[in-house]
Amino acid sequence: MPSSADERIARLEDLFASLPGLGPRSAARLVTELLGTRKSTAQAICRTLADALECVHHCPQCHTLTTQPVCDLCADRTRDASVVCVVETPADQKAVESTVAYRGGYFVLMGRVNPLEGVTPQELGVDKLVERIERENVREVVLATSYTAEGETTAHVLAGVLKKRFPELRVTRLARGLPSGVEIEYTDVATLSRAITDRR
Numbered sequence: 440m441p442s443s444a445d446e447r448i449a450r451l452e453d454l455f456a457s458l459p460g461l462g463p464r465s466a467a468r469l470v471t472e473l474l475g476t477r478k479s480t481a482q483a484i485c486r487t488l489a490d491a492l493e494c495v496h497h498c499p500q501c502h503t504l505t506t507q508p509v510c511d512l513c514a515d516r517t518r519d520a521s522v523v524c525v526v527e528t529p530a531d532q533k534a535v536e537s538t539v540a541y542r543g544g545y546f547v548l549m550g551r552v553n554p555l556e557g558v559t560p561q562e563l564g565v566d567k568l569v570e571r572i573e574r575e576n577v578r579e580v581v582l583a584t585s586y587t588a589e590g591e592t593t594a595h596v597l598a599g600v601l602k603k604r605f606p607e608l609r610v611t612r613l614a615r616g617l618p619s620g621v622e623i624e625y626t627d628v629a630t631l632s633r634a635i636t637d638r639r
């Protein structure tokens with residue numbers, strides 16, 4: 440453990456700066472605020488984070504975050520287990536659910552494939568998806584990643600992995616007609632509904 444205040448501060452700054460979207464400057468400002476003017480917020484973050492780390496884990500089926508042994512959606516026996524819709528985030532999953540056009544299961548990547556930042560399909564739990572396709576006789580995987588550069592890369596890489604492993608599997612993509620560059624979660628319900636129905 441570091442001993443002086445400077446060493447402690449430097450260690451904290453390094454930790455924050457290692458998070459996506461935070462550079463060294465914003466990390467330094469954050470640490471100054473947390474230790475200086477926002478001590479009670481810092482304490483609340485510590486307690487809440489410790490509690491969340493203890494209780495929240497990946498659903499063994501769909502990879503989303505849950506406090507249950509299996510998340511509510513995976514526990515719902517009325518869903519069609521032969522279709523799995525792959526989304527980037529829980530917010531995207533919520534968007535697809537809100538269309539009511541889809542009644543299958545989900546796989547939530549909790550991120551995107553990014554070769555430059557070393558985010559591989561394995562890191563996003565794809566082995567879990569492969570096991571599930573085998574175990575549950577999944578017939579179709581719908582790749583509902585965004586039509587952004589990273590979303591497209593993710594769909595392309597996943598399609599490659601799945602087609603190689605399961606030549607018979609139907610791998611579909613949400614129909615074009617979704618605006619390019621827009622995240623799934625910000626697409627309006629009618630457009631998303633049509634994109635699901637017209638998937639190919």
Ligand SMILES: [Zn+2]
Pocket residue numbers: 498499500501502503509510511512513514
């Ligand atoms: Zn689940």
